[in-house]
Amino acid sequence: MHSTHLTARALRDAIARRELSASEAVAASLAAIERLEPQVKAFLSLNPEGARRRAAEIDKRLAAGENVGALAGVPIAVKDVLCTADGQTTTCASKILGNWKAPYDAHVVERVLAEGAIVVGKTNLDEFAMGSSTENSAYFTTHNPWDLERVPGGSSGGSAAAVAARMVPIALGSDTGGSIRQPAALCGVVGVKPTYGRVSRYGLVAFASSLDQIGPFARDIPDAALLMRVIAGHDPRDSTSVSARDQPVPDYLAGLEEPLKGLRIGLPKEFFGAGVDPEVQAAVREALRIYERLGATLLEVDLPHSTDYAIATYYIVATSEASSNLARYDGVHYGLRAAGYEDMIDMYMRTRSEGFGDEVKRRIMLGNYALSSGYYDAYYKKALKVRRLIRGDFEQAFARVNCLMGPTTPTPAFKIGEKAADPLAMYLSDIYTVSCNLAGIAGASLPCGLTKAGLPVGLQILTDVFTEDKLLRIARMFERETDWAMRAPALAGGRS
């Protein structure tokens, strides 16, 4: 039985019915990783012994008739920006953290473990989640399972590639400006960026604290809903995580199969402008025709501040917050300390110069510049004002429509190296995803087609704050009508 081709819920059910053991599921996952990892390079670390041990424990508990949880026996991959106390390193794909081992689990890791999931390894990313291709990883670049010469997207490229290559059914990522949705689109899987505050950031190494949010990768929407239900909810250790009283967590699986009646879909005309690849445009238009056939109404809407201005705003807000968050890497508390220093300041400078890669240096410097005396009003304050205009765009749009749709990315996966020397060109691959984070709303990307060259295309759906239940239902309407979610890359045994 090819258990690596099962969804997380089918796998869990098979394990619960004792048709398959958790140990077998983990063995199959590890075998797929062993076979494909030399080509895909999705993982920064693997924990085969720990995973086998945990699977054996889960099998024992199941044999004793225990209810092990909603993810009992399901292998999961975790982006290496999330702390795990399982003895694996937490590197953020940076040399500056080196061999650091976190002394505690992130909230989301605690949650998936409590539901019986098995963490098989930690996935590659752009250093400190800064990038759109994993090429900024200090260790190696992950390859897109659909075409190994192309990037998987980023920053959560390792998690997206691991799910696409059928190494694991589900994975965790983080999204600051598109870092879940963009790689999900480029790898042909589902990715969800929850509303800011929906999922606790405790144990997520901070990049830009007002934008970061953790979310699921899966092969289909019900699995994404399942993982959302496990990770969403209040955690007192993150003061921006919303309380259960203000925003109780709905059961994202309940009602998921019921299509929304009278759905009004907004099409931001800025998301269909120049620069969209014709094949991407065609796949998204075809998806919209399916929604129309299902009874939805399409309306053109304006988001005048939410593309070019959003990228500009994002690169001031995110870098300013990053310059502050990354001040903690000082060679004192964890990770690298450079050798041969003369005094304290020299130790800081050598450590940070040796420990950070170019993109991280660029962003720290850009942020410090935007916050520095004389430039604060012109850059940082200006960006915060435009951020309000961006949120206003969405408020006006959601007064008229239930959701917004468009391509997740302007192009399919690009070639490794193609944009590596031009930071601005790389930033523009997030042009349709960053405004969601600035506005704090919910967003998802789901597969909606393949180009002639066999590269996945992602449909982005955006909904208002704390409406992930609706977002997932809307996405599921389309998914039920097509078989894009079932497609696998040839290297993982799918038809290409």
Next chain:
Amino acid sequence: MPLSKKDVLKVGALSRIRLSEAEVEKFSTQLSGILEYVDKLRELDTADVEPLAHALPIHNVLREDVPAEGLTTEQALAGAPEAAGDYFRVPRVLDEGAGA
């Protein structure tokens, strides 16, 4: 606004990042390009717009001041590049004989 090499060195110092000659060259070109793009924001009239630092209403969250278990000293020091006893060890900050 283009960033001069002097600006890059200054912001490098603020960031506690030491830059080689080649890096100064490279970053001044790249950062100037990014700032030129960011200058698009000047097209927008934001005179009457309030800054928005957080997308959702954020307020102080307080809890009872009850002692709870945290990391042990050992755990906290486990990842430190250098530790001495119960402390993080850093290079000498004050000169010999300095201080009160």
